[in-house]
Amino acid sequence: MANPIYKPLNYPKVWPPSDLPPASPESFEYKMKHIPILGWVVAYIIWLFRWRRFRQEVLNPIEDEIVVQLDARGTIENWYKTQKWLNNPTKQKIGLIISEAIGLEKPVESPPPLYPEDPFGPLFWGPFDDLTPLIVDLEIQKEFGCRIPNDGLIAQAWNEQWTIEKLIEYYDQQISQHAERK
Incomplete structure (x- = not known):
């Protein structure tokens, strides 16, 4: 096999991947970040849910596109x-x-x-x-x-x-x- 039998990897449809946007100033998470201790905990929990949804909706599909191409190479x-x-x-x-x-x-x-x-x-x-x-x-x-x-x-x-x-x-x-x- 002198030449590869597969093609170069294509960039995913969404590239480059975006970062998780910050909480808007009107959001409950943003307001809770400014309350010491208890507010920080609540804001962190809300952030975790936001991050999880962002990962599932934005990052995982990008990774899936890359993995499908790599797996196709065998x-x-x-x-x-x-x-x-x-x-x-x-x-x-x-x-x-x-x-x-x-x-x-x-x-x-x-x-x-x-x-x-x-x-x-x-x-x-x-x-x-x-x-x-x-x-x-x-x-x-x-x-x-x-x-x-x-x-x-x-x-x-x-x-x-x-x-x-x-x-x-x-x-x-x-x-x-x-x-x-x-």
């Missing part, structure tokens, strides 16, 4: 070893690490095979806390014995709409530079 044994764009063992390992991190955060059957043009945002976004970047950083640090400087990397990749291929290139360059310094 499972391809050793997919990372057969891709021309992952042309060295370091890139192959980085690709596998990213795939496994995505598989941990998203409710997919197995770690998905990646496509070079897959967009960074939907793969690294999660409805709760976006753990994928943290998992990738820790696994790369463990596997290659180096800490990749990523100050602002996630924001840059998000804002510039990087592809997975560009992200893997970045990690590969950083690991190579670290190896040269040793």
